[in-house]
Amino acid sequence: MTFHSSVNTDEPATRLPNPDMPVHDARKLTGDDGTTALIVLDDKTYTLRITRAGKLILTK
Numbered sequence: 001m002t003f004h005s006s007v008n009t010d011e012p013a014t015r016l017p018n019p020d021m022p023v024h025d026a027r028k029l030t031g032d033d034g035t036t037a038l039i040v041l042d043d044k045t046y047t048l049r050i051t052r053a054g055k056l057i058l059t060k
Helices: none
Strands: 036-041 044-050 056-059
Antiparallel strands (some): 044 056
16 A cells, blocks of 8 residues: 655644554445444454544544
């Protein structure tokens, strides 16, 4: 995957991800539902939710 940045003198520069870091599309993670996904870390389950405003919320 290639990342491109645009230069806008009115806004601070955006940090690009580390090219060795995995990238996951939140919309693909939420599947058919399109708004929520469960994420498991060790023995805990978290809910990833995409809001109507397009923001991500991760809750335990």
